[in-house]
Amino acid sequence: ETGVTQSPTHLIKTRGQQVTLRCSSQSGHNTVSWYQQALGQGPQFIFQYYREEENGRGNFPPRFSGLQFPNYSSELNVNALELDDSALYLCASSLPRSRGDSPLHFGNGTRLTVT
Amino acid sequence: ILNVEQSPQSLHVQEGDSTNFTCSFPSSNFYALHWYRWETAKSPEALFVMTLNGDEKKKGRISATLNTKEGYSYLYIKGSQPEDSATYLCASTTGANNLFFGTGTRLTVIP
Numbered sequence: 001e002t003g004v005t006q007s008p009t010h011l012i013k014t015r016g017q018q019v020t021l022r023c024s025s026q027s028g029h030n031t032v033s034w035y036q037q038a039l040g041q042g043p044q045f046i047f048q049y050y051r052e053e054e055n056g057r058g059n060f061p062p063r064f065s066g067l068q069f070p071n072y073s074s075e076l077n078v079n080a081l082e083l084d085d086s087a088l089y090l091c092a093s094s095l096p097r098s099r100g101d102s103p104l105h106f107g108n109g110t111r112l113t114v115t
Numbered sequence: 116i117l118n119v120e121q122s123p124q125s126l127h128v129q130e131g132d133s134t135n136f137t138c139s140f141p142s143s144n145f146y147a148l149h150w151y152r153w154e155t156a157k158s159p160e161a162l163f164v165m166t167l168n169g170d171e172k173k174k175g176r177i178s179a180t181l182n183t184k185e186g187y188s189y190l191y192i193k194g195s196q197p198e199d200s201a202t203y204l205c206a207s208t209t210g211a212n213n214l215f216f217g218t219g220t221r222l223t224v225i226p
Contacts, residue, residue, distance in 0.1 A: 003158075004158070031212075033212070033213070035216075040218065041218060042119070042204060042206075042215075042216030042217050042218045042219060043159075043204070043206075043214075043216045044216070045213035045214065045215070048212045048213065050212075055212055056211060056212040056213055058213060059116070090158075090159070099146065099147075099208075099210045099211070099212070100146050100147045100208030100209075100210055100211065100212065100213075100214060101146065101147045101164055101166055102164065103149065103161030103164050104149070104151075104159075104161065104214070105161070106151075106158040106159045106160075107158055108156075108157065108158045109158070
């Protein structure tokens with residue numbers, strides 16, 4: 001069973017730049033969620049993708065966008081980076097159309113630093 | 116937005132001690148409660164997902180209980196071992212596709 005993998009592990013960007021983070025979901029999981037964990041906070045839901053379509057979004061501005069591909073891998077794109085975007089970004093896959101009663105399978109995260 | 120709170124924020128226990136921590140969540144529109152263990156430099160690992168009031172789940176030395184009417188869950192670790200050192204996260208959901216996480220309890224087990 002292949003777990004959730006994220007790349008890159010670490011990333012340093014300058015304010016105003018754009019960044020793309022990548023995630024490969026666990027085999028058999030076609031639902032991918034992205035979470036942001038800022039320092040001292042719990043993970044916060046950004047959005048979820050199911051069958052290549054956005055399936056729910058948290059309280060994040062439109063400059064946070066995503067994609068899901070036919071192989072269920074996913075990307076998180078952030079435009080016009082701000083200093084407050086510095087955080088750990090976690091990707092998690094889960095069983096199809098779970099209403100929240102299936103566990104999330106997380107990757108190791110991407111640490112983004114915006115200077 | 117659900118306000119999920121965890122306490123304590125951190126604790127240190129001696130190897131062999133038993134310990135417990137708390138997760139509080141809004142009881143209205145409750146659907147499920149998740150517990151995750153997050154070791155340093157690893158990914159969060161699911162421990163339990165609970166949905167029913169009064170539910171109790173166990174995995175080795177770790178167990179959890181759920182009270183949906185009053186909005187709390189306890190996580191218990193019996194006979195703590197150094198490998199139990201981790202941050203323990205809980206998260207609640209109303210049945211939508213997102214989880215609302217607490218800030219975690221950081222456990223350190225001293226050999």
